[in-house]
Amino acid sequence: MTVRLTLRVTPDAPLEAEMICPDRLAGLSAAEISHLPLWHGKDKVPLGDFFAVSGADGSDLQVEGDLDRVKLLGAGMGSGRLRIVGSAGMHVAAGMRGGEVQVDGDVGEWAGAEMRGGRLVIRGHAGAHLGAAYAGSPLGMRGGEIIVHGDAGPQAGRGMRRGLIAAGGRCAAFAGARLLAGTIVALGGLGPRAGAGMRRGTIVSMGPTPILPTFAFGCVYRPPFLPLYLRHLRALGLPVADVHLTGRYARWSGDGVDLRRGEILIWQAAG
Amino acid sequence: MRLHGAEVVDTFAEAFPMWGARVTITAATAGWAIEAARSMTGFATSVIGCKCEAGIERELAPGETPDGRPGVSALLFAMNVEGVTKRLIERVGQSVLTCPTTACFNGLQAERTVDVGGRLSYFGDGYQASKLLAGRRYWRVPVMEGEFLVEELFGVVEGVGGGNLIIQGEDDASTRAAAEAAARAMRGVAGVVLPFPGGIVRSGSKVGSRYAGLIASTNDAHCPTLRGLVTRTEVPSGISSVLEIVLDGLTLQAVEEAMRRGVEAAARHGARYLTAGNYEGKLGRYQIWLRRLLPDASREA
Numbered sequence: 001m002t003v004r005l006t007l008r009v010t011p012d013a014p015l016e017a018e019m020i021c022p023d024r025l026a027g028l029s030a031a032e033i034s035h036l037p038l039w040h041g042k043d044k045v046p047l048g049d050f051f052a053v054s055g056a057d058g059s060d061l062q063v064e065g066d067l068d069r070v071k072l073l074g075a076g077m078g079s080g081r082l083r084i085v086g087s088a089g090m091h092v093a094a095g096m097r098g099g100e101v102q103v104d105g106d107v108g109e110w111a112g113a114e115m116r117g118g119r120l121v122i123r124g125h126a127g128a129h130l131g132a133a134y135a136g137s138p139l140g141m142r143g144g145e146i147i148v149h150g151d152a153g154p155q156a157g158r159g160m161r162r163g164l165i166a167a168g169g170r171c172a173a174f175a176g177a178r179l180l181a182g183t184i185v186a187l188g189g190l191g192p193r194a195g196a197g198m199r200r201g202t203i204v205s206m207g208p209t210p211i212l213p214t215f216a217f218g219c220v221y222r223p224p225f226l227p228l229y230l231r232h233l234r235a236l237g238l239p240v241a242d243v244h245l246t247g248r249y250a251r252w253s254g255d256g257v258d259l260r261r262g263e264i265l266i267w268q269a270a271g
Numbered sequence: 272m273r274l275h276g277a278e279v280v281d282t283f284a285e286a287f288p289m290w291g292a293r294v295t296i297t298a299a300t301a302g303w304a305i306e307a308a309r310s311m312t313g314f315a316t317s318v319i320g321c322k323c324e325a326g327i328e329r330e331l332a333p334g335e336t337p338d339g340r341p342g343v344s345a346l347l348f349a350m351n352v353e354g355v356t357k358r359l360i361e362r363v364g365q366s367v368l369t370c371p372t373t374a375c376f377n378g379l380q381a382e383r384t385v386d387v388g389g390r391l392s393y394f395g396d397g398y399q400a401s402k403l404l405a406g407r408r409y410w411r412v413p414v415m416e417g418e419f420l421v422e423e424l425f426g427v428v429e430g431v432g433g434g435n436l437i438i439q440g441e442d443d444a445s446t447r448a449a450a451e452a453a454a455r456a457m458r459g460v461a462g463v464v465l466p467f468p469g470g471i472v473r474s475g476s477k478v479g480s481r482y483a484g485l486i487a488s489t490n491d492a493h494c495p496t497l498r499g500l501v502t503r504t505e506v507p508s509g510i511s512s513v514l515e516i517v518l519d520g521l522t523l524q525a526v527e528e529a530m531r532r533g534v535e536a537a538a539r540h541g542a543r544y545l546t547a548g549n550y551e552g553k554l555g556r557y558q559i560w561l562r563r564l565l566p567d568a569s570r571e572a
Contacts, residue, residue: 227338
């Protein structure tokens with residue numbers, strides 16, 4: 001059974017809602033859910049002050065309303081399914097460990113930050129720091145998948161160490177900065193300084209891609225692992241074209257200021 | 272018992288547990304995938320002299336493979352998990368990694384797995400890299416042509432080895448026709464391979480020999496030319512040629528189904544007698560009775 005939370009009072013300060021996770025709400029009655037604590041600015045408030053609750057005892061959770069000021073939805077969740085109807089604020093699914101989060105609209109900054117598992121699907125655009133490491137933290141995302149159907153803001157995947165980020169649109173500046181491992185795919189291209197400081201891992205671009213001078217060109221070839229990833233992304237609804245599956249990619253190794261075992265693969269149009 | 276004019280001997284094939292794995296080889300073209308598969312499964316007729324038994328299971332359409340390219344699935348069997356692991360590493364390393372355009376994936380989901388790709392990745396001499404997607408790890412090994420992609424873990428299961436069918440005919444041509452028809456029919460069963468050349472053995476063996484150190488020798492009881500010499504013969508009057516089909520399978524059910532199809536096809540295509548080889552039940556775990564492979568009406572005949 002799906003538990004539904006509908007925002008009925010728009011918060012006038014940020015509402016920190018890390019309690020709103022399917023696994024934290026599993027097994028609770030509507031009344032118990034209503035009494036869970038949230039932080040409204042500096043005040044601790046019961047969830048029921050802001051959300052109408054219907055349903056109970058389910059592993060599926062749906063949240064709807066004007067959620068732009070609601071932060072940390074799905075943060076740290078380990079299982080179950082969370083659907084956010086519309087757009088959401090910052091830190092959606094940060095530190096997520098398992099399960100699936102689907103956002104019908106856009107998300108603010110830090111979505112999927114330092115996540116370790118599960119899948120985050122964003123039908124709209126993502127703000128800055130998608131799947132990234134928080135300031136002072138050595139590692140960003142460590143596992144799981146983030147699928148953005150639109151664009152991703154600056155510093156997507158910064159400090160990432162395994163996992164997959166894929167954007168149907170463009171990834172803005174510094175995508176994959178300090179990338180340690182994992183894969184970033186940008187069907188709409190990359191902004192400047194992609195892969196700055198990367199040590200290992202893969203950034204794939206099907207669109208225009210400025211390359212840092214500290215990267216070295218290798219060759220143009222067909223990476224055999226790439227069709228596995230692209231077929232997977234196509235099955236998840238991203239617009240992967242047949243020419244991407246069969247095409248050739250220019251390989252740039254870098255970043256030369258560090259280990260240089262990372263790569264940026266740029267799709268080459270035929271002819 | 273009679274089936275389509277052939278006499279089916281009321282006996283059983285004695286088979287053994289053998290560990291098996293399935294390898295999916297893809298390539299830029301079906302031709303290159305087959306080249307790699309043939310090389311990988313070559314010289315793998317019997318564990319006695321080849322350390323493993325292997326064969327091509329079937330060709331795969333692009334839609335059936337992990338990377339959407341044409342492919343081939345091959346099965347490999349050995350007496351234990353360690354044997355399967357070593358042979359896979361050797362054969363994928365020498366015959367698939369070396370073949371242009373190929374990639375190699377695990378084709379068998381199993382509880383038990385062995386590391387093949389990880390061991391082969393060392394060929395990359397430090398330049399190899401891995402990718403983890405949907406819980407499966409793949410190794411990328413830089414090679415002169417570009418890159419070799421191989422999955423890290425391959426599933427292994429305890430299957431069945433040594434299933435067999437012995438086809439006896441009036442002359443070499445008709446016996447061969449019956450055996451070829453049987454082999455064609457048996458290859459259509461998923462999870463089964465026929466490891467001998469063309470799937471058919473012209474020189475079935477028995478355990479032991481008069482010569483010290485020889486662990487197997489010609490199955491003289493089934494040699495038509497020795498019918499007048501040996502004290503015990505399994506060759507009926509009127510039979511001048513005998514061929515054997517040996518098969519290995521990932522499951523007992525697959526082996527039984529393949530043998531059922533083989534019996535049917537051989538009987539339809541000119542076999543005079545159909546029988547099977549066994550050690551009186553003293554060695555193998557499995558007994559595949561020929562009577563259980565026949566349609567009900569034939570069992571009464």
